[in-house]
Amino acid sequence: MSQPAEGSKRGWPLWEVFVRARRGLAHQHVGSLHAPDAAMALRNARDVYTRRGEGVSIWVVPSAAIVATSPDEKDPFFDPALDKAYRHPTFYDVPEGAKHL
Amino acid sequence: MSSVRTVPPLAAYALALGDDALILAQRLGEWVSRAPQIEEDVALANIALDLLGQARTLLGYGGAVEGAGWDEDDLAYLRDDRDFRNVQLVEIPNGDFAVTMARQLVFSAYQCELYAALERSGDATLAGLAGKAVKEVAYHRDHATQWVLRLGDGTELSHDRMQAGLDQVWPYVDELFDPAAAASQLPGIVTDPATLRPAWERYVTSVLTEATCRTPEPRWRSRGGRDGLHTEHLGHLLAEMQHLHRSYPGATW
Numbered sequence: 001m002s003q004p005a006e007g008s009k010r011g012w013p014l015w016e017v018f019v020r021a022r023r024g025l026a027h028q029h030v031g032s033l034h035a036p037d038a039a040m041a042l043r044n045a046r047d048v049y050t051r052r053g054e055g056v057s058i059w060v061v062p063s064a065a066i067v068a069t070s071p072d073e074k075d076p077f078f079d080p081a082l083d084k085a086y087r088h089p090t091f092y093d094v095p096e097g098a099k100h101l
Numbered sequence: 102m103s104s105v106r107t108v109p110p111l112a113a114y115a116l117a118l119g120d121d122a123l124i125l126a127q128r129l130g131e132w133v134s135r136a137p138q139i140e141e142d143v144a145l146a147n148i149a150l151d152l153l154g155q156a157r158t159l160l161g162y163g164g165a166v167e168g169a170g171w172d173e174d175d176l177a178y179l180r181d182d183r184d185f186r187n188v189q190l191v192e193i194p195n196g197d198f199a200v201t202m203a204r205q206l207v208f209s210a211y212q213c214e215l216y217a218a219l220e221r222s223g224d225a226t227l228a229g230l231a232g233k234a235v236k237e238v239a240y241h242r243d244h245a246t247q248w249v250l251r252l253g254d255g256t257e258l259s260h261d262r263m264q265a266g267l268d269q270v271w272p273y274v275d276e277l278f279d280p281a282a283a284a285s286q287l288p289g290i291v292t293d294p295a296t297l298r299p300a301w302e303r304y305v306t307s308v309l310t311e312a313t314c315r316t317p318e319p320r321w322r323s324r325g326g327r328d329g330l331h332t333e334h335l336g337h338l339l340a341e342m343q344h345l346h347r348s349y350p351g352a353t354w
Contacts, residue, residue: 012138033140040247044140047147 014063015041017048019055027059035060111224112167113186114283114291116176117327118215119159120187123177124335125208126152127342131195144244148205151237158230178346182335188326190273192335199252199259199266205245207270210304211277212238214297223289246308253312264314271317276324 012034018027030049035041041060050058069077081087108116129149136142157173164171171179190208195201216238219231252263277294278301284293309316325331345352 034138035140036251040251043244043247044144047144048140051143051147 012036015045015060016063016066017041017045018059018061019045019049020057021055023056027057030054032063038062108163108167110283110286111290112163114281114287115159115163115166115227117186117281119156119163119176120185121191121208122152122159123156124185124187124338125191126150126156127338128191128195129201132201137198145201148241148244151234151241155230155234155237158226162226162230174346178343182331182339183329185331185335185339186327186329187331187335188273188276189323189332190270190277190326192326192332192338193270193273194334196266196269197262198248199262200269201266202245202248202252203263203266203270204273205241206249206305206308207274207277209238209241209245210301211297213242213304214300215292215294218292218297222291224287227290242304249308249314250312253309253314260313263312267309267314268317268319272319272321273323274319275322276326279324279327281327 013036014032015035015038016032017030019030020027033041033044033048035044038060042058045058045060049055126149129145129152132145133142133149136145156177160176161173164173164176190204193204213235216231216235219227220235222228222231249263252259254260255263278298279294281291281294283291306316323332
């Protein structure tokens with residue numbers, strides 16, 4: 001049995017759920033849920049997020065394990081990229097007849 | 102519908118299995134909005150809907166084989182308790198969550214063996230239903246197993262309540278494996294319930310052992326559900342389940 005994750009005072013810990021819709025696609029974040037441990041989180045995810053045939057694979061991650069950017073850091077993190085249009089590949093002429101670009 | 106129907110063995114068998122699934126679906130539905138967490142709410146509702154789907158197929162088939170013109174809705178909503186053929190296990194009240202999980206473990210482990218056997222039935226409808234349902238009930242069994250392990254091998258309080266739940270449910274176990282009249286009349290089509298017990302026993306015992314619970318040794322056992330003899334609880338369940346259809350026949354929305 002998997003080790004119980006640390007719960008909040010009000011109950012079970014929170015888990016983030018990622019579902020892969022088909023083979024070949026990446027797992028996509030679909031939402032979160034509460035569960036007492038990882039094994040139950042997978043089962044709850046199956047019931048909450050794949051009951052209409054949405055998935056072939058599920059990941060669950062403790063929400064506490066996710067490190068996220070903070071809104072305070074938004075400017076230094078993302079603004080410098082906004083005015084560097086030359087980073088987009090729009091300055092190249094695409095040779096005529098080139099496929100699969 | 103009168104209590105003195107003569108039903109062909111195959112129809113009676115399909116109705117009995119269908120009633121098991123229907124009544125347990127109704128019981129599990131009572132957990133909706135009352136489960137310990139919303140995630141568990143959804144899980145129990147999913148399981149209930151799986152069982153309801155099985156019930157629809159089985160009652161529809163039983164009604165067709167009987168040939169008296171009863172469709173699945175007539176059978177679900179217009180029979181009185183003495184015409185229901187479910188085992189008493191599925192009609193007993195939910196109790197606390199541990200009682201419900203004990204019952205789920207017992208019944209889903211039984212259904213796993215039952216549908217695995219029926220997949221080889223000579224009757225195409227039963228075999229087809231079993232082939233689909235065996236995956237559903239494997240998940241139900243896993244769900245119950247996870248909870249029995251966690252509650253049984255959890256805290257002192259959860260262990261005691263899990264054991265109390267098992268003790269409460271166990272008198273209803275034997276009835277699942279009582280001889281079915283249809284088994285001798287329809288060899289190759291209907292499985293003798295007694296043959297399902299060894300595998301059931303192995304699975305359930307291994308779960309209880311891992312959960313540090315003991316197998317209860319009840320001093321009495323239920324009987325009679327397959328003959329239409331039920332506990333007082335079934336009438337109350339049917340009153341709630343059938344009220345709308347009986348008050349507004351054919352109501353749709």
